[in-house]
Amino acid sequence: MRSFMVMIMEITKHTFKGTKTGPHLLVFGAIHGNEICGTLAIQKVMEDLRQNQLTLKAGQVTFVPCCNPLSYANNVRFTDEDLNRIIKKHPQAKSYESQAANCLTRYIDDCDILLDLHSMGSPCEPCIFIDHPHPTLTAIAKAINPPDILLEWEKVYPDSEHCQSTETYAHSQGKMGLTVECGQHTDPQATHFAYNAIIQTMRTLEMLQGAPQPSNAPQNFYRFTHLFFRQEGAEFAQKWRNLQFVEKGTLIGHDDQQQYTAPSDCFITMPVHQGKVGKEWFYLTEKVTETDAAFPQS
Ligand SMILES: [Zn+2]
Known part of the structure; x- marks a missing residue:
């Protein structure tokens, strides 16, 4: 540096x-x-x-x-x-x-x-x-x-x-x-x-004149459950999209050491298709309710 x-x-x-x-x-x-x-x-x-x-x-x-x-x-x-x-x-x-x-x-x-x-x-x-x-x-x-x-x-x-x-x-x-x-x-x-x-x-926050305009468009709430760091030989089993659903047991990818399968029904989140060893490779999330979004899980 x-x-x-x-x-x-x-x-x-x-x-x-x-x-x-x-x-x-x-x-x-x-x-x-x-x-x-x-x-x-x-x-x-x-x-x-x-x-x-x-x-x-x-x-x-x-x-x-x-x-x-x-x-x-x-x-x-x-x-x-x-x-x-x-x-x-x-x-x-x-x-x-x-x-x-x-x-x-x-x-x-x-x-x-x-x-x-x-x-x-x-x-x-x-x-x-x-x-x-x-x-x-x-x-x-x-x-x-x-x-x-x-x-x-x-x-x-x-x-x-x-x-x-x-x-x-x-x-x-x-x-x-x-x-x-x-x-x-x-x-x-x-x-x-x-x-x-x-x-x-x-x-x-009632700082500006004018009311907020909440929309009726549906929103999805997800909670992070897992993070995997990229190891040598990391390769995805397919070109995952962000927040793509995967069923429990689905092969997500592999590296030189092991295979990675979905531990439960979950969502592949922010997959990094080209990245450095030791950095974030992908996350898994689960869907939660709006109530979970208002209060932290204890
Ligand atoms: Zn940024």
């Missing part, structure tokens, strides 16, 4: 305040540098607030349009390491992303609720991650209205060192957080989805 002359990084943020008291919402874009929909959506919301197209009536909102500026400039996911796995305080911040994390954790310390906007590399439906379920987060997720809501991602990691996400850090500080995957990186629809996600979040 490279060393940097300047060890204190300040990432640009913009704060807007309403006239009445209310929650402090923090909105992150481009935690991963090539995921630009959040940045574009935040810029549009800020412009609409400045031009009084939107009126902030209560609370305050802090926007960080670009959380990973160097990676954004180079249109890459990260520069030294995946920022959304190392969100914590780093006493000795050597990598670019650990310096960014030191700044972003300060912003999270000051907020009540975090909305983190992402996109994916392949064509996909939008979805929302809620690692620590709460009725307020479910209400926001229903207003944003993606087809799929995924619960308790970080619980399937063998140790917390591998999964220090923005949500993990927010929860550790007593804050609420949700992560929105808005669609494919380059799809203009992803930016529209991200814009609407910000508006619906602010309306659900």
Whole structure:
């Protein structure tokens, strides 16, 4: 890893305040540098607030349009390491992303609720991650209205060192957080989805004039149950799609050591068809009810 002359990084943020008291919402874009929909959506919301197209009536909102500026400039996911796995305080911040994390954790310390906007590399439906379920987060997720809501991602990691996400850090500080995957990186629809996600979040929190617009479209709730890391020789038995149903006993894939079969009726989740040994290969999830989405499983 490279060393940097300047060890204190300040990432640009913009704060807007309403006239009445209310929650402090923090909105992150481009935690991963090539995921630009959040940045574009935040810029549009800020412009609409400045031009009084939107009126902030209560609370305050802090926007960080670009959380990973160097990676954004180079249109890459990260520069030294995946920022959304190392969100914590780093006493000795050597990598670019650990310096960014030191700044972003300060912003999270000051907020009540975090909305983190992402996109994916392949064509996909939008979805929302809620690692620590709460009725307020479910209400926001229903207003944003993606087809799929995924619960308790970080619980399937063998140790917390591998999964220090923005949500993990927010929860550790007593804050609420949700992560929105808005669609494919380059799809203009992803930016529209991200814009609407910000508006619906602010309306659900009664910060903006106008009521949230919950849709009657059905939503699927899934809970993570397993995570498998890629080993030497890893190969899928077929080209699995995200959230594809697999029956108990179905062969999912194999590597040099063993075969992987579905331990129960479940859903293949976020299969990585080309990746590095030691990194996430695929997850399994099970369908749960909306009630499970409002309250954590004890
Ligand atoms: Zn991302």
